[in-house]
Amino acid sequence: MSKNYEIDSIDLKILALLSEDAKIPYTEIAKKVFVSGGTVHVRMRKLEEMGVVQGATLKIDYGKLGFDITAFLGIFLQKSSFYDDVAAKLEKIPEVVSLNYTTGPYSMFVRIYCRDTNHLRQVLHDKIQTIDGVERTESIISLEERVQRTIQLDQLLQ
Numbered sequence: 001m002s003k004n005y006e007i008d009s010i011d012l013k014i015l016a017l018l019s020e021d022a023k024i025p026y027t028e029i030a031k032k033v034f035v036s037g038g039t040v041h042v043r044m045r046k047l048e049e050m051g052v053v054q055g056a057t058l059k060i061d062y063g064k065l066g067f068d069i070t071a072f073l074g075i076f077l078q079k080s081s082f083y084d085d086v087a088a089k090l091e092k093i094p095e096v097v098s099l100n101y102t103t104g105p106y107s108m109f110v111r112i113y114c115r116d117t118n119h120l121r122q123v124l125h126d127k128i129q130t131i132d133g134v135e136r137t138e139s140i141i142s143l144e145e146r147v148q149r150t151i152q153l154d155q156l157l158q
């Protein structure tokens with residue numbers, strides 16, 4: 001692939017359609033964008049090679065699977081030099097679904113899903129707060145998630 005490939009409005013339209021529904025067939029995208037199915041396939045391959053597209057994900061309602069608690073954890077590290085080791089250990093905890101290295105009061109900000117408050121306590125006490133380098137945590141429980149979406153590229157990058 002050419003290193004000089006530039007993302008254009010057709011690429012953005014393709015990405016916008018796939019962001020709305022990752023299962024939409026390339027032939028349907030092609031009709032909506034007014035190109036051939038082969039063009040969509042080639043452009044997607046280029047976007048994957050560039051690292052713009054990094055796979056497809058499945059959106060799951062964890063509450064319907066019995067994970068009724070969504071919590072955000074602010075993690076305070078003893079020293080910033082502990083970040084890589086702590087992050088590697090957090091990545092191994094199945095309840096951790098996102099991890100961010102942040103500015104502000106917390107060193108790290110983490111999202112976790114738990115079945116109930118007892119499960120949350122167990123994850124905090126037995127899995128996270130015992131990691132070397134974690135000084136303390138602050139928990140924030142989400143009561144409702146109103147918006148979860150990807151950036152609407154076709155509207156933002158015009």
